Amino acid sequence: MPRPSTSALLLAAAAAALAACGSPSPAGPGAAAPGGAASGTPASDSAASGAPASAAAGAPVPVPGTVGFLTTDPGRVTYLQWQADGRGGLSGTVLEAVADGAPPTEKVRTRTGPLSGRIDGSAITLDIADHTDQGVLAADGITLNVVQPDGSIRSVGYRRAGAADYNTALSQLRQTVDAANTREQQQVSQANLQTAAQRALSVLQADNKAFTNAKAVRDDLAKADADLQQERRDIAGGNGENCYNVQVTVAYDAQMNVGYDVTTSAAYDVKQEQDALDSARSDARAVRDAEAALRSAGLPATPGADVALATAQQQDAQAVATANGAIDRLNADLAAAYGAANSAGTGECAGVGPGDPPPGLSHVS
Known part of the structure; x- marks a missing residue:
């Protein structure tokens, strides 16, 4: 084989x-x-x-x-x-x-x-x-x-x-x-937290930069003060013919000048100031919440956040004090304007003033 x-x-x-x-x-x-x-x-x-x-x-x-x-x-x-x-x-x-x-x-x-x-x-x-x-x-x-x-x-x-x-x-x-998916998700989440914190901080920093310390309300007060002084100068002119000065000119000063300054112009600006305070406070809360989220994730704080928050808090207190101080003086001007107009007439012109003043302004909070 x-x-x-x-x-x-x-x-x-x-x-x-x-x-x-x-x-x-x-x-x-x-x-x-x-x-x-x-x-x-x-x-x-x-x-x-x-x-x-x-x-x-x-x-x-x-x-x-x-x-x-x-x-x-x-x-x-x-x-x-x-x-x-x-x-x-x-x-x-x-x-x-x-x-x-x-x-x-x-x-x-x-x-x-x-x-x-x-x-x-x-x-x-x-x-x-x-x-x-x-x-x-x-x-x-x-x-x-x-x-x-x-x-x-x-x-x-x-x-x-x-x-x-x-x-x-x-x-x-x-x-x-x-x-790898978990790591990437964590990195994306952390990046989103940091981006959100930076955006919130940028908004608050813009608020701080735009701070005016109730400038519009202070301008209203300056206008009301000036109009009250004009009213007093008009009162010095006496009753006028047929009480025209006290019944028309002085009453107009009280109602349409000082009264308008307070109840219309300043009222609008006081509301705007309150809205600005509320908005800035909301923006500050957003920064605090964003920073808290960073801490919870073990991430560092956003540079500048603490300074911006401290500045916002300081400006908030300052704006409230300034606005309310101006409001008190505006209300006083309103009362003074009506009081002076009501007592301006003498003799047969007595009691021809504008009557009781309208309600004054409320404080911001």
Whole structure:
């Protein structure tokens, strides 16, 4: 009987060794990216985020005699498993998991597809999708020359592994992606807090810069003081013909000049001052709230926030005191104008004044 050739013996020995060291291998998924391990794109694709590896990847039912090989790269896991047919041929599955996208919305996508190939001694050829990769088979793994998307060839080492190894690597990849998403979310949140704090501070600083210390109300007081002095000069002119001076001119001074200064012009400006105080206080609260949020997040205070808040508080107290002081004097001018007009007439002109004054102004608070 003719003796078998040496190459035939090597082929039979390699096939027997692969069959003997096989292990069950449920598995998970993956996506081949530039620089990736397995070339081509596996047949099925799913986004895996916390799902069991076998369900996400559509792992084959474990079959005795299969062998598995695993390689990992940053953001990617690739697992090859196959059975040899005893004649140098092999067929099986490639499972890949790849981090897809960018934090904070990065996901782990998993894919699975068929592979086939041949073993000739220590040489191995694998057909995956539309690529053929060649390499060297050893007892503890394989090294493949993998064609990359740009046409270059990369040497990729796979170690002997089983389904549990693949599942562990897949779990670690998911944990890495989750951690990256969490870090990015925290960074975005912190950046938003800092942006909001800076915006709030800018608004308050603008309020502080625009501070007038109730200038409009003070201007109203100056006008009322001047009109009251004019009324007194008109009163000095006496009753006038047919009481015209006291009944018309002086009464007009009291009602339409001093009265208008107080009940119309100053009333409007006092309301505006109150609104400005309320707005500045709201802006100061926004800064305090934003700074409190920064502290809660462990972030540093916004430079200038303390100074702006102290300035706002000081200006608030000053504006209230100034406005209320002016209001008291405006009310006094109103009462004085009406009182003087009512008592201006004498003799037959007595009692021809404008009567009781209208209500005065309320304080700001």
